[in-house]
Amino acid sequence: MTERYWGYTGRILRVDLTSGAISTEPLDLELAHKFVGGRGLGAKLLFDNLSPGTDPMSPENVLVFITGPLVGLPFFGAKHVVLTKSPLTGGFLDSYCGGHFASELKFAGFDGIIITGQAPEPCYLWVHNGKAELREAGDIWGKGCMQAEDMLKAAVKDERARVAVIGPAAENLVKFTHISTDYYHSCGRGGAGAVMGAKRLKAVVVRGAHSIRYADAGALCKFVCEEIEQRVLSDPNIANVVKYGKPLTMDYTNELGFCPTRNFQEGYFEAYTEIDGPAMRRKVVESDRGCFACNLPCGKFSRVKDGAFAGVCLVGPEYETNCLLGSNCGISYMEAIVQSNYLCDDLGLDVISAGNVIAFAMECYERGILTREDVGGLDLRFGNYRAVHEMIRMIAHRRGIGNLLAEGVKAAAQAIGHNCSDFAIQGKGLEFPGYDPRGVTGMALQYAVSDRGACHRRASPIRLERGMKRFTHEGRAQKFKELSDERIPMHCASMCDTVGGRYAKLTQKDFAFLFSAATGLDFSAEDIADLCDRVATLCLCFNLREGAPFTRQDNLSFWPRRMLEEPVPAGPAKGQVVSIPQLSIMLDEYYQLRGWDVKTGIPTRKTMARLRLEEEARQLAQVINVPEGD
Ligand code: SF4
Missing domain, CATH: 1.10.569.10 (Aldehyde Ferredoxin Oxidoreductase Protein, subunit A, domain 2)
Incomplete structure (x- = not known):
């Protein structure tokens, strides 16, 4: 490790399960500045490492485990993100997991892991103190997540090792399977477990004592102890x-x-x-x-x-x-x-x-x-x-x-x-979460434009329902964009969005400070605003490059008929359906705010140039007509 890596370990582990080859690559600081970590950096690594048109269940699919620069700090919680091409949607997937795995991966010496190929026999990856090895997992294959986690800790002779493991359902290639950590946490949505099962990778086990240095640890601690403390104490909920x-x-x-x-x-x-x-x-x-x-x-x-x-x-x-x-x-x-x-x-x-x-x-x-x-x-x-x-x-x-x-x-x-x-009840192949969009107009917009299918984690528009006039499209696209741009820096930081949003109420200015103080790289609030547009655009580019259904037309046409034609029969949302005319107006507004083409929902060349996504624009142009933009 060199002195210049603050906030990061500076190392990415690369594992090819087919050949068994394992190598370490330095983290590219230019990429780190552009995409930070978590969802942003993970999306970039997935985009660059996956061949277009790859079958999600094939050995060629790529699994990225990634953390962020705030992971390891003694506040904000910590999540690791698993990114891959989803077997449910055929498009982009990022799935988040709490617990202790993310911080332990960094203590083990790595910011992330890129996994390709398919192992000839069931195996697990053991990552410890800057080293990694593939080990045979024949006796663990077939076991439930709970028992498997116990067996893996025993196998590495360390009760405090952290485990990301799949269960029998993923081994059987069930398409909506999770990756379990600390027994009860999981990367749940989109089928990352099935991708791991197809690779015959039962688990990733991590443990280490690597220390992470921060550019200005004193300023970070002061911010948490004084500013965040004050925000928490003033929250009545x-x-x-x-x-x-x-x-x-x-x-x-x-x-x-x-x-x-x-x-x-x-x-x-x-x-x-x-x-x-x-x-x-x-x-x-x-x-x-x-x-x-x-x-x-x-x-x-x-x-x-x-x-x-x-x-x-x-x-x-x-x-x-x-x-x-x-x-x-x-x-x-x-x-x-x-x-x-x-x-x-x-x-x-x-x-x-x-x-x-x-x-x-x-x-x-x-x-x-x-x-x-x-x-x-x-x-x-x-x-x-x-x-x-x-x-x-x-x-x-x-x-x-x-x-x-x-x-x-x-x-x-x-x-x-x-x-x-x-x-x-699904959107683009991903089953709906616990919010009926007939009763929440902003949620209908979220399910339509979310890059991983019908997702509830891109923003939290249900929060608007008490403060705004209900069942109208008015103001929803603007608010959704704002809420979404609150989440993207949290997802790039790989921190918990409950902590960062509800608890710490972090703004883009706060993130500029946090990322600068953690990494020593220079971030302004404008950089964070660009980061939000860049990450949202990159994820959409991935989907469009893969031919997944995420154009404007797709966003209007995927809805199960129940949502459009069966009004909610009773209760406070009685009589409501998802209105395509309303959704169409919200899409117009949202695309304008993101700098995407209003007619097609495709990011314009002008926007991608502004966001420095030139390579993504070049690849996109090979499969779809990319509008110029005004
Ligand atoms: S708030 Fe977030 S980090 Fe804290 S326990 Fe809940 S999910 Fe975990």
Whole structure:
């Protein structure tokens, strides 16, 4: 390491699983200045290392594990980001995971890892104190995430090693599989686990004692101790966030009528107070849990006290779990949701997609499209939690109808036919998270323009619903862009957006200070604004280069018919649908704000030149007509 790397370790690990070759490359500081880390730098590494047109499940797909320059500091939490070409959308995927893996990867001596190829036999990657080796994983292959993590720690003889591991579902190439860390955290969305399974890479294990130096550690500490402390103390909601965690959102989505219920047939779950934050606290929560260096421990350690699932424990469930595996499956039995969550965690399924896929199958069953025989003899009606548990197992092991559902709701609906794509709730192949866009206009815009499919993490437009006139497009595109540009620096920093947004309320000016003080590179607030446009544009370029459906026309046409033609039947959002005329106006405004062509949604040459994305523009021009711009 040289003196000039502050905030970074300065090293990227490269692993070719096919040949077994492992090498180390210096971090390019020019790239670091342009893309910072996390989502930005990871997207650039993915764009540059992936051959256009690569099949996501082929050995040629690329997996990038990446951190950011603030990771390792004793505040702000820390996330690692996994980037790849998604097997669900065929486009860009960045998936974030809390816990301790990100900081440990840097302590092990690396800012990130680029993984290509396919191992001849199951293996795991052991990264420790600046070194790395591939080890045989035949005895661990097939094991659930929990047991596998224990076995890997024993294999490296270090209880404090950090593990990113896949479960049997990913080994079986289920398309919506996660990568688990610290038992209960995961890179959940988009199917990064399946890409790892296709590579026969069971796990990445990291451990180290490398120290990270910061350009101005004193200024960073002063900022946190004085400025951030003040912001936290003035926030009236912090105590509730810590007490109840993210399941608090259940009250909000029901009070405003956009809580997915029984496969998005309704927007209000009559029994939501059985599965919201206070109910969880009362019924199953034992203690609070935080990620690395986070003093806003929103994670809840829960244990079922009695009944059929007594003893089942985990960190969670989160709001999305209570929603997609609870209300969306018609289930209000909190302890049964804990069991569903545990099964998904251990077998390796993304809870959001799993809940959607199962709710879709339930609706098919209730409509008579799938018979009892089709679903393995289960009585797959909404509310039957035992059937949900069995369906999770069937999907993970690709048994019976589970083999079809394992492809994701979009592919499953196309295979089943009977017009059931009308109620297969997904955007560009990614199943919807826990917000019905018929009740939140800004969320409809987010699902339309998000570069990883129907995603809830690009911004948080639900926050607008209490402060603005509802069910209108007015002001939504501007606000969405602002919220999105709050998130992008956090995602590049690889920090938790709950901490950075809700807790620290970080602005672009703050990020200019933080990145400068951490790295010694010079960032202004204008640089951060450019970073936001650059990263959003780069991710879209990736999708367009890969031929994934992310043009303006695609953003208007992907919607399942239910969202467009079935009004929410009751509750505070009664009568609402996703309005294409409204969405069209929001797209116009959003594209203008981003400097993308309004007619096509394609970034213009002028914008890409301004953002110094010349190589991306050149590659894009080979597959699509790139507008000049004014
Ligand atoms: S706020 Fe929650 S998710 Fe974020 S770092 Fe802290 S514990 Fe982890």
